[in-house]
Amino acid sequence: MEQDQPVERDVSPESDDPRDHDPDHRDHFGADLELNRFDGLPFSSRYYRLLQERRELPVWGARAQVLDALVDHQLVIVSGTARTGKSTQIPQWCAELCLSARYRHGTVVCTQAHRQQAVELALRVADEMDVNIGHEVGYSVPLKSCCSHDTVLRYCTDDTLLREMTSDPLLERYGAVVVDRAHERTLSTDILLGLLGALLRRRPGLRAVVLVDPPLAAAQRLRSHYGGAAALVCLEVPRPAQVVYANHNYNGTAASGGGHSDDYFYSALRLVLELHRTRERGDVAVFLASTQEVEVAHSILQRESTRLGADLDRLVPVKLCAGQAGPLPILGKDAASSKRTRRVFLSTQQGEDVLWATNTIHFVIDTGVEKRFVYNPRIRANSEVMRPISKCRADMRKQLCRPTGKCFCLYPEGKPLPAENSPRILESNITSTVLFLKRMEIGGLGHCHFIHRPDPEGLMQALEELDYLAALDNDGNLSEIGVILSEFPLDPQMGRALLASCEFDCANEMLTVTAMLSVPCCFLAPPAGMAHAAHQRHRRFHHPEGDHFTLINVYNAFQQSQKEPHFNAENWCRDNFLNHTSLETAEATRSELRDILNRTELPVSEPSFGTKANTLNIKRALLSGFFMQIARDVDGGGNYFMLTHKHVAQVHPVSGYGPTTHKRGLPEWVVFHEYTLAENNCIRTLSEISPQLFIEMTPQYFFYNLPSSESKDILQHILDRDCSRNGNADKKPKMSAAVHREVEEETSYDRCVIQ
Structure with missing residues (x-):
């Protein structure tokens, strides 16, 4: 949802330099600084209590350096670990910069990789700035916006800001753009980073700040990507908790080998129970490879918790799964563990950010592996890949527990880990990305200087798919259909x-x-x-x-x-x-x-x-959009042959066509929504179609580009037969007689009745 341009205020200070309004020099300004410069109201006593806490954050020691960099450079890169305060303080300093310029260039927006993080940070910053959430400070996440005309600092997800750029390519309503957690390398964040250079050239008054976690080499590489013109600020790294490494590989994927692929999983659960029996206080965070492992671990720990002795504290496993919407219960400042309860947070990489909202974690168990879905453009499907986490992520997890806590790494200390997180732009379907960049060309911001350029094969597949969908014209530009498609937050x-x-x-x-x-x-x-x-x-x-x-x-x-x-x-x-x-x-x-x-x-x-x-x-x-996802049951037993890449898959168990659920038997031809090349190798969300309907709804050039197969021969035979009946062997019929009869029949038939 879009927000309106905030109105200018009369409370702007006379000086245009934000360094003149440093809270550390309050005595130089007397009574004037007793009023909040953002809303013109007196500060509350809580503001001063929070200000004291803010001054103790590691980032506060670099305040002067950051402000100098913001005044003298268009682009500033700040490297620092979590809990240094960079995500809350630096956007506030950017707001002070925009306020000192009387919002001539606009207000401030700060992007986050995850929606819950955007909401939590906005709430915290509104509290620290002593303003009301939804007024001077707000947030915008998918399907929810809490902003107003008065909003001068807005937190949002990275994809929300990209959606906004379809109507405002140069982000002219903003004077400062803060890209937080750039090290996560999400698809949307990488696009923003790729467009930043062009944005800054087109708008000299714009300031951009990129916040990353160590290693320092990653920040230096990002700086060189922008030609070395960016200012680089490095925050002091806090001392990590005690780290205990395993003396061998629990994960069989490592090159040095050792152990079965699921050894790390059961070792992590055994370690949880051992820690609980020590009676040492504190919650436990366990990082597993996938959501499926989180579900299994939760079930096992629930069962084991009932078998613990009455003299031990209660053990409560908590699932933190990807896609979990809304605020998480039992997390936050007011949710500290009771004296008789120990929580065990079971998380994957996707749920990691939520754990920073609690300060009760004393133990971290890091399995050191993750399952990621990697897109294969040749077969238009995701493959599930098990691999080690990055050193950047491993170091972040060590910072999660309190200084007196312990981090148990279920891999050897010398195990080689990738230095940085793998960019999602190299592993995702980029068709939506290409559509967005085509839209940016219309807005005059077409060049995207990617940090890591997409794979050429994936790029060609994306262009081909957009062409099949009639989203491109003969010159490769967006067609009228393509412009409308770019309006939807859909693939x-x-x-x-x-x-x-x-x-x-x-x-x-x-x-x-x-x-x-x-x-x-x-x-x-x-x-x-x-x-x-x-x-x-x-x-x-x-x-x-x-x-x-x-x-x-x-x-x-x-x-x-x-x-x-x-x-x-x-x-x-x-x-x-x-x-x-x-x-x-x-x-x-x-x-x-x-x-x-x-x-x-x-x-x-x-x-x-x-x-x-x-x-x-x-x-x-459905066929107008998903004609590239058609499959045929080749043997009547549920082995579906996919026409575009000749792979065979089964029906997902949750489907209505799954085992023991469909009385009519399996349909021969289906259109499906998703195919995953994983252990179960299945298609899911499928509906029955007729081959005649497929022929009539499919672009002719796509049909003739399908690889040769028995299924294609069947379709070609139907096409030739219908063309002969219509007396034109060179032209595809508009509609077969069978489908025409179906269209003409307006009579109702039995629906699936909900009892």
């Missing part, structure tokens, strides 16, 4: 399907499908012993036409149930083994997408879910 395939639904008069239903596919899976894995009950509950939502239609059933049932008196959404979701957070997020996502359709003056149909014509139109809309 281009999903956006193209939603756009096509406006043409096929099923936008109401496709909004629901799109929203449900944009959030984590709504079906929860059942607890131990509840598998049958969960299966029976989930089966009530299954739709005979496929998983996309099942998602509509789930969403509609959730909406319908909310109309009942005394409805409790969380209880309803728990009873049906559904993810309440996912459904609430889908509701907000759907509303945002509908607003975009209305803003772009695209028609939204009236609900007609359940009619024959509507079902066919939904499939036509």
